[in-house]
Amino acid sequence: MEPQPLDPPDISLENLLRPMLPPGAPIPDYDQLDYSFAIEYSGPVGDHPVPRADPLVGSRDSSSQVDSSSVSKTPRPKPSALHIDTRKRAHLAAEKLISESGSARSPITGLVEKDSSSTTGRSPLSNSGTRGKAASKEKEAGSSSPDSRLAYSGLNSLSRKSSSSEIEELNVQFSAAVSAAASALPSPSALRSVSLSENHNLENSDFHSTPRSISMPERDRADGSSRPGSPSGVTAVEPVVVVTKKRECHRCLKKHMLQEKETCLVCTARYCRNCVLIAMGSMPEGRKCLRCIGLPIHESRRPYLGKPSRLLKSILSPLEIQQIMRTEKDCLANQLRPEQLIVNGRALAAPEMSELLSCSNPPPKLKPGKYWYDKTSGLWGKEGEKPSKIVTAELKVGGNLKPDASLGTTEVYINCRQITKSELKMLKLAGVQCPPSTYLFLSPDGSYMEEGQNNYKGNIWEKASIRVMYSLFSLPTPRGSVRANKPSARELSARYPPAILEHKNVSKLLLLGHEGSGRSTIFKQAKFLYRGGFEQKELERYKEMIQTYIYKYLVILLEGRERFEDEEGDALLKIKCDPPATGETSKNMYSMDTRLKNLADWFLDITADGSLERYFPAATREYAASVEELWRDPAIQATFKRKEELHKLPDVAGEFLERVVELSSNEYEPVDHDILYAEGLTQGSGLAEIEFGLPDREQTSGAMHDTVDYSPTGRYQLIRVGGIGLKEGKKWLGMFEDVRAVVFTVALSEFDQLWIDSDGVARNKLLISKELFQDIVARPCFKGTPFILFLNKYDKFEEKIMKGVPLTTCDWFSDFSPVGVPHSTQAQQAYTYVVHKFKKLVGDRKLYTFQLNALERNLVASAFQYVKHILKHEESKAAGWMALPEDSSYCTDLSSYSLHSARQENGNSWDR
Ligand SMILES: Nc1nc2c(ncn2[C@@H]2O[C@H](COP(=O)(O)OP(=O)(O)OP(=O)(O)O)[C@@H](O)[C@H]2O)c(=O)[nH]1
Ligand SMILES: [Mg+2]
Known part of the structure; x- marks a missing residue:
């Protein structure tokens, strides 16, 4: 065929x-x-x-x-x-x-x-x-x-x-x-x-x-056990630098003497125009050879990130270049890794780096290395060198500034750092008196004062000629005009409280305490009680804060769930003694289904790389339903049941997560209760003050007899020193020497809770409060100042004791043994014992104590009335009268005030 x-x-x-x-x-x-x-x-x-x-x-x-x-x-x-x-x-x-x-x-x-x-x-x-x-x-x-x-x-x-x-x-x-x-x-x-x-x-x-x-x-990777090695998730693999002859294309090995080449950001291999697209492909991370994708860039190439070469411009369209340059700049693998930046002796964590880079005035052209940062003034420099830049102040990055950070030898200190010779020269030119052993307190706008003295001395940037001199000597000057940067009276009051407050005829009350003790709650209650509450703008801020915090609480729970799941899995394994078949993962009460786990992983990822705040609260509405679903998942509920083990999870987390959909809506407006429950005053907490007149007792409860205003002026100023303020700004305390009383808050309920400090060490929260209290009481500037201890969160304390949580969980209370006393509950006994322990700390000195639940407004009003009595008492003592107010509702001993007596006075009607 x-x-x-x-x-x-x-x-x-x-x-x-x-x-x-x-x-x-x-x-x-x-x-x-x-x-x-x-x-x-x-x-x-x-x-x-x-x-x-x-x-x-x-x-x-x-x-x-x-x-x-x-x-x-x-x-x-x-x-x-x-x-x-x-x-x-x-x-x-x-x-x-x-x-x-x-x-x-x-x-x-x-x-x-x-x-x-x-x-x-x-x-x-x-x-x-x-x-x-x-x-x-x-x-x-x-x-x-x-x-x-x-x-x-x-x-x-x-x-x-x-x-x-x-x-x-x-x-x-x-x-x-x-x-x-x-x-x-x-x-x-x-x-x-x-x-x-x-x-x-x-x-x-x-x-x-x-x-x-x-x-x-x-x-x-290999072991499948730990969190990302670097917070950024990019493994620090040292790129292999390719050595090619100077003008040779790494791919075709032709010289093309006069032709430009494109360089790989990682291995620095160079490619000619014929080879570049083949060698680098679609450039999903910018200009990198295909084998270098995912690797961190070579630091010598960092200045070129996002800057297209002429060669690229000649072979790609503007749109393509734009896209490639954008990915090159934004892609994670090309970013500086947080651990490459050591600030004040500590490698940064991802959130710290993102805070540093996203601040309004970040250090320019950052390279890996060791730096020092003065949070108070914003001065920034390389370790062992003079300052090179003024960045945004008060960023929570790095460790504590060390006196020898810039290796100065001048014996003149700015915000605790011994300054360099060139800085000293400039200070002298600016007319600042600084003989050896001068300690200056410098703020970001250049205003300065001597530490420990209450007077604002001047501004080093004020004169244009000085600014010019500074730049001549390569010393940094603030951006923009100093006039524009001039702090408002309110800002100044936060920075130099005494200087601003000096002229005021008010009784200053300093409100101190450890993180979470309730300082802000008391402050907010004062605002509700004596200043008519919050303005619309402030409410907006609270709304945003609450909406952001929900996600932070969720992430703490998600982390906890992972931990509990692993622990539970291990425990079950031990019991069973027969390991699951390869690939099989044992499920337990903390396990979630794959879909929710993916969602949870995403939340954990964006938290780990510091971008949580980039997403929220902006996308809060879209995710509300998913967050609710996660929250209602049995695994998360089981995790929440163990909330005492999640040290960073605040008490309010459950309350807010329960209402996530409502709180995330656009129409949501925070009510008083939400504002009190929201932690802190504002997101950046430092110093805050509020001035008010205390009304007569009759006005607040109608059951009090004290109609005399004992304050010299009838005006009080409550100054809250926030979390950071107290840690780094202990030097500020010396400037509050004219305060009439120190109100120190302690959260009683924290006796069984742990706090993870910056070194990762877990410590009992009440013990930390105790140490802070001892430290402050011992300060010479408060030698004659009355101390009033607000023993707050009594409600939670009572609840715990009643539930059988032993007070002895806190080592400091190891010798507590409740005895059967008629008409006294175990919680009252425990409370009396704690009061006694605190009083013992101050020896012969008088310590006033007040049992408080700061969420109850009337109780806070009573607390301020109590403070007023103390001031009067102290005043009389000083004048030699020694007479106590007749009505003394403070029982036999003015130095203690308990809810028991307060409830009797107020007929047990404590509304929130
Ligand atoms: N149950 C209970 N919760 C309280 C009490 N006082 C405060 N809280 C809650 O404790 C949390 C922390 O209170 P804050 O007032 O923010 O404490 P703070 O850390 O000293 O304040 P900042 O300096 O702003 O950080 C908030 O969620 C408050 O609602 C109380 O007496 N009882
Ligand atoms: Mg707080």
Whole structure:
């Protein structure tokens, strides 16, 4: 039989394209198609192997079929047929889609996209991104394959969120094109060891097998146990710097003497214009060779981040350059890692670095290294050197400033740092008197005073000539005009309370205490009681604060859940003694289903990399339902039951999480109760003051007889020293020598709670309060000042004692043994014992104590009346009268006031 002639292959464009596209994908419009073809090389044999180009005519051959194990599960186009220009098209389509969908996109989408260049940039609501074991499996299987990494991040995230097959298709084509290009044309060195046929095999290509250190939390790696090694999640792998001859292209090894080259940000290999796109692919992290993707950049290249070269401009469209430069600047792998910055002797954590970089005046061109930072003035410099910059003050970054931070030898100190000779010279020029052993307190605007003295002395930046001199000597000066920076009276009062307050004829009350003891609550109650509450602007701030804090509380719970799940798993394992089969994870009451776990992981990730505050409260509404779902999950509820073990979780967490949907709505307005429950006054807590007149007793409860105003002026000023203020600003205390009384708050209920200090050491909270109290009582500036101890949170204290939590949990109370006393509950006995312990601390000195529940407004009013009595008493004592007010509702001993007596006076009607 005569052989039938074979049909000529159908070489229509459609048939050519079909194998390149995923099954079922529509053929793109011919007019819009941007394509090119590779033809087989038939020239003379050269020095280097030439990549093979397989013809695409006809149906796909078996060798081009993608291994079904490939997680992308999409056929890869043949390397030869799809030119890199496809990227352009994919990219433009993505841009188009972004611009079209821009307005309709939810804030979540926008936010996630923004972050998509970073490790954690995955939609929390999609299942694609998993931290932990799932992610690690995915990685092993290749699903977090180079495809997904190579695709433009924006495009990638779009395809994840959008169901648009077009985008997915483009993404796949684009990734495949790059992979193809990479594997088809590896570097000469790779070619030396890889045969052409291997080279042709995408799965075996050098590109695929190159180990990556892309931002994968450490626990996702070998042991699967720990949190990310670096907070940023980028493993600190030292890049291997490629040494090439100066003018040689690292890929083709040609010299191209006069041609510009593009340099890899990681290994510094240089590529000529013909090789750059092949060597660097789609540049998902900017200008890096394919094998360097995921690696941290070489520090010498940091100044070039985001700055396109002329070469790039000549081969890519402006839109592409814009996108590449954006990813280059934003992508996580290219960021400075927090641990590379040592500030005041301590490596930064991710949230600290993000605070530093996002402040209004960050240090410019930061490089890895050791720095010192003066939080009070904002001065910033390299360790052992004079200051180089004034950055935003009061940032919570790094350790404590050391006197020798700048290796000064002048014996003149600014905010505890011994200054350098050039600074001293400048200070003298500015007319500041500074003989040896001068201790100056300098604020960010240049105003200064001598430490321990209450007078504001002047401003070193005031004269323009001085500022010029400073810059001549390379010393930093503040940005903008000093006049504009002049602090308001209110700001000054916070900085130099005595200077501002001196002229006022008020009785100053200093409100001190350890974090969480209730200082702000008392302050807020004073505002409600005597100043008519909060203004609209302040309410807005509280709203924002509450909405942000909910997420922080959630994250504490999520971390706790993980811990408990592991512990429980280990415990069950010990009981069972038979380890689960490989890959099987034992479930317990703290385990969550995969979807919620993904969501939880996302929250933990954005917290770990310090971007939680970038998302919230902005996206609070979108996530409220998810947070509620998480909160209601049995695993989280089981975790919450063990809240005492979650040291950072405040008491209010449950209350706020319970109402997350309501609190997250736009219409939500904080009510008094919410404001009191919200921790702190404002997010940045330092010094705050409020002035008020105390009304006569009759006005507040109607049951008091004291109609005489004992205060000299009838005006009081309550000054709250907040968390940071007290720790770093202990020197301020010396400036409050004219206060009439120190009100020290202690949260009684903390006797069984732990506090993790900055060194990670857990300590009993009440013991910390005790030490702080002892420290302050012992200060010479408070030698003759009456101390009033507000023993707060009695409600919680009572609840705990009644529940059987032993007071002896706190070592300080180890000798407490309740005895059966008629008409006295165990809680009252415990309270009396605690009062006794505190009084013993001050020896012969008088210590006034007041039992308080600061959430009860009337009780706080009584507390202030009590303070007023004390002041009167102290005044009489000083005048030698020694008469106590007749009515003394403070029982036999003015020095103690308990809720018991207060309740009797007020007929037990304590409204919140
Ligand atoms: N149950 C109970 N909770 C209280 C009491 N006093 C304060 N709280 C809560 O304790 C938490 C911490 O109180 P804050 O007033 O912020 O304490 P603080 O840390 O000293 O204040 P800042 O200096 O602003 O940080 C808040 O959620 C308050 O609502 C109390 O007497 N009983
Ligand atoms: Mg607080």
